[in-house]
Amino acid sequence: MQRAAQQDDRAQRQMRGKRLSRVLLCAAAVPAVLITAACSSGSGDSKGKGTDSSAQQSAGGGTQSSASASPTVQAAAYQKLPDACAVLSKKTLTGLVPKDTSGRKGGSDDPSSRGSCSWSSLDNNGVKGSQFRWLNVSLIRFDSDATRGAGDTQAHTYFAQQVKDAESVPGAKNTKEVPLSGTGAEATAVRYDLKKKEGLFKQQTVVARVENVVVTLDYNGAGLAGEQTPDADDLTKAAENAIKEAVGAVRSANDSSSSTGSGAKTSASPSQSASKSPSKSASSSASPSKSATKKN
Incomplete structure (x- = not known):
């Protein structure tokens, strides 16, 4: 146990x-x-x-890529300016400034962007007095820029400032603004009286914008030494006809030159090359189906 x-x-x-x-x-x-x-x-x-x-990281990289893409603006329509002393015909100048049809060209460091020309006419009638006329044409062209914006937008801003300056001349009397039609993209005439020691001057400032170019025409007249003061309506009408001719000269200078044409071709060339490339690739990709069809 x-x-x-x-x-x-x-x-x-x-x-x-x-x-x-x-x-x-x-x-x-x-x-x-x-x-x-x-x-x-x-x-x-x-x-x-x-x-x-x-x-x-990939999302951030995408954001940086899109943010780094530079902004684009529409190319300026006009790439050059005509000679300011040649924008008006001799016939027009004879009616505006009969004693001076040659003009004096203003200085410019860049003739393709700005230019001016002035004429001074004194028709001396002896003891009966004399008729004085003064004419100035100035042209300024704006290029499109990613910072400043499109050329025509810059030109519009300058156009508005020119009109405003003409309306606020010191000592001006009886100021009147007259919008014009059929003269570029926009145009305005400003007229006023200006008393000087030589006499009473009738001043006309006509401003017109055509695409990215602004044309400013100043024209005044006075009867001196007892001569009759010129009619403001006649001077205004003459100035309006003159600026239409100047606007036409800007268009002609670009239409007849290779600058506008080349500008149009340059802007069109990417789309043309782009349209050609897909068609070639499309035809290449289509060829196998054709061969396959033939084999079948």
Whole structure:
């Protein structure tokens, strides 16, 4: 009986040892699982962060590319100016300034962008007095610029300023503004009286814009030494006809030159080359289908 009891005691000890080993083994396995899960979770997060980061970088790169693209403006219509002393015909000059049809050209550091010419006529009638006429034509052209804007927009701003300046001449009396039609894109005549020591001067300033060019024509007349003061309506009509001729000269100078033509061709050439390229590629891509059709 004692041996049986000892055997039972040994058996119980062995069973308790096996149970303890199993508990310890399970306890050791739990941290490994947790560590594995933690590593798996961390690696997943890092992958997610990497994906988000690369997506943000690509999105940021797209924004920078679109922001870095330089703005474009429409090319200016006119690329040159005519000689300011040649914008009016000799016949027109004879009616405006009969004693001076040659004119004096104003100085310019860039004749393609600005120019001017003036005429001064004194018709001396002796004791009966004399008739004085003065004429000035100025031209200014604006190029399109990404910073300043389109040439015609700049020209419009300058046109409005020229009209405003003509309306605010110191000492001017009876100022009147007359919008004109059929003279470029926009045109206005400003007339007023100006008293000087020589006599009463009738002043006409006519401003016209044609595309990106502004033409300003100043014309005044006076009867001196007792001569009759010229009629303001006649002077205004003559000035309006003259500026129409000057606007026509600006158009002709560009139409007859290669500058406007080349400008149009230059702006059109990208679209022409672009239209040609797709058609060639389209025909190339279409050729396999044709050959396939033939084979079938």
